[in-house]
Amino acid sequence: MTILLADPRVQAIPVCDNGDPLVPLSFAREVRVRTGLAVRLHEARDALPGGVDFRIVEGHRSAHDQQAxxxxxxxxxxxxxxxxxxxxxxxxxSRFVAPLAVAPHVAGAAVDLTLVDEDGVDLWMGTPIDATPEQSNGGCWFDAEVDRVARRNRTTLASALLSAGLVNYPTEWWHWSYGDRYWALSTAAKHALYGPAEAGVLA
Structure with missing residues (x-):
């Protein structure tokens, strides 16, 4: 059974923020994430097959933007x-956007991303990135029934990111995180590594 971000078990995870700063990704300079996540995204990128790369859509998000x-x-x-x-x-x-108290993006601990080919063209993933459950008729769930091409591409995405220690939020094939409360619950870690971060403070 899928645990949603609104589940009390997620908020019950303690946070012991390790102080990692928010840093721009070298291959997506407009996106900022915690250092620990940035290192793991580089590892995941190295694990991708030839001719395939990540397109990072979003990393850290302010609390104001999250609430909006x-x-x-x-x-x-x-x-x-x-x-x-x-x-x-x-x-x-919470199937589509995390409650503010536990939001991985606000902690700088998550990215929304997809795969592109060597020309920078998005690979087919079964739905557009950021398609809501209603817009996609549930196709946004990672394990949703999708065609063979989309399933192959989702598997490629997951293989690289899982190998680097990230976890997926099952209702959004594009959302992956490291160090947040959902990651801690998913991996049986004793606590989350990252709490809410403001770009001007942890920079």
Whole structure:
């Protein structure tokens, strides 16, 4: 059974922030992540087959931007699920955007990424990156039923990132993290390595 980011078990994970700074990725200078994640993304990149590379869409995100995404998506969900109460909407929302208290992006511990060919063209992954569960009819889940090409590309993505110690959030094939609470729960670590980070503070 998939554990969502809204699950109390995620928030119950203690955080012992190791102080790793936010740094720009050398191959995506506009994206900033914690040093530990940056090192592992380089390792994962080296594990990709020839002619394939990562395209990093997003890394660290401010708490303000995270809350804006939560609010926008929750409003969309009210249209899809008019009978859902706030508790149900909170859970539904967490399939696509993390609650602020546990958000991996806010900690600088996550990236949204996909694969590209040697010309920089996105490989087919079954859905566009950042497609919501409603937009993709559930195809955004990593293990969703997709065609052979998309499954092969998702497997290539996962193989490289798992080998470097990252974990996937199962409802989003593009979301991978290291050092956050979800990573700690998934790997049975005693605590998370990273809590919320502000770009001007941990830089």
């Amino acid at each position: 995404i939560i609010d926008r998506y929750t409003d969309e969900l009210r249209g899809h699920y008019p009978d859902a109460d706030e508790t149900a909407l909170h859970k539904l929302s």
